[in-house]
Amino acid sequence: MKKWLFIFLPAALVFTAIVQKRYFDNHYTIATVQSDIPGISCGPANYNVILPDENGKYITLLPGWGNHSYTITTNSDSAQVYFDQGLTMYYSYHPREAMASFKEAARFDSSCTMAYWGQALAKGPPYNFGHQYVMDKNIFGIISLMNKYVTMASAREKDLVAAMNRRYDKSDIDDKDRKAHNIAYAAALKQLISRYSNDNDIKSLYTDAMMLIHPWDFWYNNGEPKPWTMELIQYTRNILSEDPHHPAALHYFIHLTEASHQPGVALQNADSLKKLFPSVAHMVHMASHEYERSGYYMEGVDVNQKADSNVVQYSNLTKGLIQSVHVPHYDAVSAYCALSGGMYTIAMEKAMECRSHVNPDARNTYQQYLYMFPYFPMVRSGKWQNILSDSTYIANDWTYAKIIRDFARGMAYARSKNIPDAVKCLEQLKHEKNDTILRIPFTPYMSSPFECASIAEHILAAAIFSEQKNYPAAIKAFELAIKAEDGLLYTEPKIWMLPARQYLGALLLQIQQPAEAEKIYRDDIRRNPGNGWSLLGLYQSLQQQQKTTELFSAKQGYTQSFAHADAVPAASVY
Template sequence: MKMHLLSSALSVAILFAAAPALAHDAKYHLAKNTELKQFSGNQLPTPGTQGAQVPLWPNLTSHRSAASTASKDAQAYVDQAMMLSFGFNHAEAARSFKQAQKLDPSCAICFWGEALVLGPNINAPMDPDANAVALAAVAKAVALAPNASPREQALIAALTRRYAPDTERTVLDQAYAEAMAEVADKFPKDDDIAVLYAEALMDLNPWDYWTDAGAKPKGKTAAIISTLERVLARNPDHVGAIHLYIHVVEASTTPERAERHADRLAKMDIGAGHLVHMPSHIYYRVGRYADSLAVNRRAVATDESFFQAVAPEGLYAGGYYPHNIHFLLVSAQMAGDGPTAIEAAQKLSGVISDELARAAPAFVQPIKAAPLFAHAQFSDPETILAVARPTGDFPFVDAAWHYMRGVAQARRGELDAARSEGAAIAEIARSADLNALEDGGMPAADVLAIAGHVLTARIAQAADDWPAAARAFADAKKVEDRLSYMEPRHWYYPIGQSLGAALLRVGDLDGAENAFLESLVLAPNNGWALFGLSEVYRARGDEVLAEKTSRRWRDAWVGSTSMLRLDRL
């Protein structure tokens, strides 16, 4: 018998104690520009909506943002606008600030707020068309500043550093961050100012906060974290601080430090879908897939309720809403909830237009492909083969369609047809122009390479050639290991679970154990991998550890246990 590559003691430690913390091993590279892939959407309200009545939402006005106004209604709209801003719904925040201006034309902070939300953020550069509008709003705020409080005057003065006729953002963003540092020093107990300062620092290097695979803070990251932690220590319900804190630590080696804040946010009644969704960025990282599924189900419902009263537009409707559905889908996939995954896949297919996929390929095309991967994982072959070929000229999405069909044909024993689908994937990878995805940070070539290897493995499985399947899964895993950090991940499941299943079938229990444990490093509390690991221990005759592991996967699993077979891992 071969020596275990991981000792039994270490195996148990990883499985039952350290798996969540180890989910961010240095071998899994981390990268910037996640979430919306710097989606370049319009942040200005749609023309014609500026004069429309803006509703007040009870669950968007609970956060108090002091404004120098005698109008209670204007104050309510400022409160709502700040909450919308904390939830990255900047176009609607601008509308609320403009409504406050109508109610009190002398309110300086109302004009400041309009200019604030027209600027860049961690998910989107500034819309060039917004610069003139922002400058006009800042000028109005400056003119009204003598009637404002010292706090408001300081915020207005800082914002004048953010905009200029010369729209060179790097210089302006640095100047604004420095100005906000001065404001934060002047008002050290003001939570909103601290959060705005932290966000200004985050905007300097969006999604690029860590080095050494998430182990070491980069640039201003330590200052961002300490600023937000001070706010949360004295005001643990500050939604803006929680939101930013989740984002700044999620790609680190210790995302669990934000877990209690995510739990607190998840319990709040908030009418901003992105804030409802935000706990899932931590839940998914630490292996709480059922909780991630639950908050994203609520987030999608919150967005849809909001859209009934406010016509969806711009970046929020085209980016954040589909992102919530996508997260619902992948959370269901990891939890084994096939019906929810397919339902989310169908919804997602209906909200992603070809126009959007062309406008933001690196963000939208993987979302457009996600329903096809969900079908490959959960649907029966007949359902899969009835799925129409995607419209539009999107080679990455087309390759996902071929992959899905190949998986179905392999399950039906139609191996030549499955090989033809694999050849189609290889041809797309060889000849298609994937530059727009690669340039946007989406490793399309590597993902298609994984798809080809996994399909080859599924064909070998169907031919009962498990050694060949193990080799192909190992090839796929080598590519997976070099993928950059992304939530949801670039490939829809950890390939280690498939490799482990194949190695178990060929009798390599040590190799299978290691593969499943590595899968749990990448995806803690992964029920698919936990099931496979329990089968390894059962094959070894270790019924105690097998049953202990089985309890783990039963606790993590949401869907039908009929999916838990080695050939489906």
């Protein structure tokens, strides 16, 4: 058995027990960020300048960030507590608050080398926006102060300072070799792990550094880990075995495992994040990554609502520091959780909120995707007349938005037995796919609109074939959609939200091929654990075959998944 299975197995068993119990008991760089896609990614936006208030204060002590502490050399209790707040904020992907906290620590102890080390940490590339990172040239003033006071630091702090010096190179003032600097920084931290083997924060900093080198890139689509993944998972697991409340390990473990075929290994982390860091928006939000991947959709909706409130709370407490009080990503994930749980009303509400906070243009296909979010719950819940009567404004050069509309309208026509108009929508979609803008990935960490458009094309074609009773052609088209979907890079929320296997499974049941449908549904459940649509399909396929052994557990599964649905669906798709 492969080594990585031994690492996952204990947690997988724990997750299985949790799932069974729930069935039966009824988830800023401070440098300038050049962003064409504001507010789309997982984490707050980023700004460069942080100024003190009229009293010289950079930030107040914030509520709800836990009690993690990393002892530093200082005679000031205030410097220590602001350093701790800054470090937790950094671990939580709130580097703007982190930077202000480290600056406040330096205000209380201007000779504290770790206060400047923290500022250098916060000014580094962010996990979700690394591709847009532009190094702030003012960093070298901070580095100078960090090095100036290092003689008063402990041996461990001197080593951390030396590692931080590897992250920035004054001879590379334009930061052209950023990747090399990131690698050098990570290598320096790894050396420190062997020197300070009991230091969980050094392990966390190394994990963070490696994640910055490989953002959103930890698993192959077949469920196998990338070469660097298991080392980082092992570090986070080791940290949590010693300190179950460690903010970095709780957070990073979800990122490291959510794209695997066993995301439930981090379910307890999600529960811990929202309890231990109840006011930290991104930490509360991160729980939803786990809830969505494990079939706890209402929990995903709830924590995103709380995360959105947290942004407002911190904004009110840090006047002028946080320049945005709304994160569209939270609405997007919330809408995705709701549509996955059959909660059409909530899904539409959150999708419309998401739409209201984006500004699409011809180049920005991701914002077009967010703008068109309401179409996905309408298709998911079979609201065909709503789709056909919708008059949403779409500019003529918003190609991807038009593709989503044509897909939705085509599905509505097909399901309404209006095949000629469904075919017209399909032909329009095929024509629009020729736009070269669709070949550009949404971001470097995502697939392209073209790949999603291909899935849409094949599902719509299959739906038309199915209504025409050309079942072999329909099956072939669904299989092409599945192949295209399996090639997508993992994102949260999914860049394509309507799994093709659920369509194929429903067709196979319709044409009395339950054994084949069972295989399809099991494969989808393996890729999307806990999803009620395929659990319902599995139940129906087992029922048709008169297989009774797993009927109860399958029914319990989809019942839990649709516990808050507007209505339990009759099939895996409408």
